[in-house]
Amino acid sequence: MKVIKHDWTREEILEIYNKPLMELLYEAATIHREFHDPNQVQVSTLLSIKTGGCPEDCGYCPQAARYHTNIEGNDLMSVQQVKAQALRAKASGSSRVCMGAAWRNVKDGEEFDQVLEMVRTINKLDMEVCCTLGMITENQAKRLAEAGLYAYNHNLDTSEDYYKDVISTRAFKDRLDTIENVRKTNVTVCSGGIIGMGEKLEDRAGMLVALASLNPQPESVPINALVAVEGTPMEEIEPVSIWEMIRMVATTRIIMPQTQVRLSAGRTGMSREGQAMCFFAGANSIFAGDKLLTTPNPDVNEDMEMFKTLGLQPMAPFVKKAQPETVEAAHSVLQPMGEKPKWTRPGHTIERNEEAKQKAKAAQ
Numbered sequence: 001m002k003v004i005k006h007d008w009t010r011e012e013i014l015e016i017y018n019k020p021l022m023e024l025l026y027e028a029a030t031i032h033r034e035f036h037d038p039n040q041v042q043v044s045t046l047l048s049i050k051t052g053g054c055p056e057d058c059g060y061c062p063q064a065a066r067y068h069t070n071i072e073g074n075d076l077m078s079v080q081q082v083k084a085q086a087l088r089a090k091a092s093g094s095s096r097v098c099m100g101a102a103w104r105n106v107k108d109g110e111e112f113d114q115v116l117e118m119v120r121t122i123n124k125l126d127m128e129v130c131c132t133l134g135m136i137t138e139n140q141a142k143r144l145a146e147a148g149l150y151a152y153n154h155n156l157d158t159s160e161d162y163y164k165d166v167i168s169t170r171a172f173k174d175r176l177d178t179i180e181n182v183r184k185t186n187v188t189v190c191s192g193g194i195i196g197m198g199e200k201l202e203d204r205a206g207m208l209v210a211l212a213s214l215n216p217q218p219e220s221v222p223i224n225a226l227v228a229v230e231g232t233p234m235e236e237i238e239p240v241s242i243w244e245m246i247r248m249v250a251t252t253r254i255i256m257p258q259t260q261v262r263l264s265a266g267r268t269g270m271s272r273e274g275q276a277m278c279f280f281a282g283a284n285s286i287f288a289g290d291k292l293l294t295t296p297n298p299d300v301n302e303d304m305e306m307f308k309t310l311g312l313q314p315m316a317p318f319v320k321k322a323q324p325e326t327v328e329a330a331h332s333v334l335q336p337m338g339e340k341p342k343w344t345r346p347g348h349t350i351e352r353n354e355e356a357k358q359k360a361k362a363a364q
């Protein structure tokens with residue numbers, strides 16, 4: 001079996017990315033078969049449990065409060081609402097529910113307690129539970145683990161170099177710190193990024209260097225294509241071509257053979273043939289449901305039809321790792337510590353983010 005390499009360089013990764021396409025696909029598909037069943041695809045449902053009003057300035061995100069987008073914000077959903085959606089997701093073939101809240105970081109208190117209850121509830125439905133809640137401390141990661149969390153998502157988004165052209169309200173290192181906190185528990189790590197934000201190929205390679213150098217590498221790596229939303233600083237960026245997506249998926253598969261490569265945002269812009277090539281290149285996970293937090297996603301029935309055409313099957317839950325135990329709130333041994341994750345304010349401004357903010361102010 002292939003040894004997992006953690007010291008990839010940008011040059012080595014670019015060499016892979018730029019190979020003749022047929023060579024690249026063959027190599028990626030071969031590695032994919034060595035580590036995974038190529039006919040099994042893990043299906044996740046992404047639920048936006050708290051939408052909009054985020055204080056961060058991520059240039060791609062319609063949920064940042066400072067931009068003027070048509071997103072309808074909502075407060076934290078109830079446990080019952082989440083349970084109902086999880087049951088629907090399970091009935092339509094999802095093995096994982098990923099709950100996203102538009103927060104900079106988790107704050108101990110009622111709302112976090114409610115999220116912990118959601119985690120317990122979904123784990124008891126025998127589904128994998130993932131959360132994406134922003135930055136978390138070690139204690140918060142441990143409390144999520146105790147509730148039965150299976151995975152925590154925290155994307156690196158892009159390379160460290162390009163990060164400062166996308167987000168000014170926190171630094172790349174803050175992302176790594178949260179991932180490190182998650183790694184102190186038995187919760188698996190889901191971390192990837194977005195292509196098509198105006199970055200260079202070197203930045204795509206740089207992001208993959210950062211992900212591959214984590215030891216262990218993330219159990220799941222989402223590859224998103226930017227969905228340019230009106231009102232965000234990136235509203236005018238043209239979509240990436242399917243070929244770039246296929247190359248990115250194949251390269252990710254080659255350098256992180258064990259990970260689940262997750263075909264994420266941007267699937268509505270891809271043909272079935274394009275998606276089939278991504279699966280051939282090593283993608284083995286998708287998000288189902290007609291919305292990805294706030295951006296459109298193919299309908300579940302369309303996905304199931306595509307699976308039928310391609311002979312793919314939705315993966316059962318807990319194939320890669322055993323189901324975690326859930327400790328009830330009354331029996332928890334962990335107390336909230338009231339601490340906040342430390343984060344850096346890099347102290348620079350990003351011109352296009354500022355322009356979008358001014359435009360939003362003018363529109364008020």
Ligand code: SF4
Pocket residue numbers: 054055056057058061062063064101102103104134
């Ligand atoms: S990506 Fe997350 S952290 Fe950034 S603005 Fe959107 S919700 Fe906030």
